[in-house]
Amino acid sequence: MKTEEAVINSKxxxxxxxxxxRMEKNINQDVLSEKVSMSQPTVSRYETMKVIDDEILxxxxxxxxVPMDYLKTLEEDAPSVVxxxxxxxxNADTISTSGSGYxxxxxxxxNPVDKISELYERLLxxxxxxxxxxxxxxxxxxxxxxxx
Numbered sequence: 001m002k003t004e005e006a007v008i009n010s011k012x013x014x015x016x017x018x019x020x021x022r023m024e025k026n027i028n029q030d031v032l033s034e035k036v037s038m039s040q041p042t043v044s045r046y047e048t049m050k051v052i053d054d055e056i057l058x059x060x061x062x063x064x065x066v067p068m069d070y071l072k073t074l075e076e077d078a079p080s081v082v083x084x085x086x087x088x089x090x091n092a093d094t095i096s097t098s099g100s101g102y103x104x105x106x107x108x109x110x111n112p113v114d115k116i117s118e119l120y121e122r123l124l125x126x127x128x129x130x131x132x133x134x135x136x137x138x139x140x141x142x143x144x145x146x147x148x
Contacts, residue, residue: 011075014052018071021064022047035063 022032033040036059046052054068061068
C-alpha cells in the first residue's frame with residue numbers, strides 16, 4: 001500500500017496538522033508563508049490538503065521547528081504537544097528554553113515533570129497519613145490486649 005493511500009484511509013490530515021501546529025505556536029499564515037517562501041494563499045491552500053508531498057511537508061516542518069514525522073503522522077484526535085527548543089546565548093552564557101511542556105485539551109500549558117512531582121508528593125502524604133492511622137490502630141489493639 002502506498003503512503004498516500006495509507007494517509008487517505010487514516011485520520012491523518014497533513015494540512016490540518018500544519019494549521020494546528022502553526023496555531024499552537026501562535027504563528028499566523030503571513031509569517032509562515034515567509035518562512036516557507038510561499039504566498040499566504042498558497043499556505044492557506046496547503047492547510048486544506050489532506051495529503052502533501054514530503055518535500056513540502058519538510059519545508060513546513062523546518063519552518064515550524066517540528067519533526068516532519070509529526071506533521072506526517074499526527075492523527076486528528078491526538079493530544080496537542082508543544083515542542084521545546086533550546087538556544088544558547090553566547091554573550092551571557094545562558095540557556096533559554098521556549099515552550100513550557102505540553103498543552104492539554106483546555107489549551108493550557110503544563111509541565112509533565114511538575115505534574116508527576118505533585119502526584120508523588122500527594123501519594124507520600126497519603127501514605128504517611130495511612131501509616132499514622134495504622135500505628136494508632138495497632139496501639140489501640142495492644143492496649144486492649146494488655147487491658148489498659
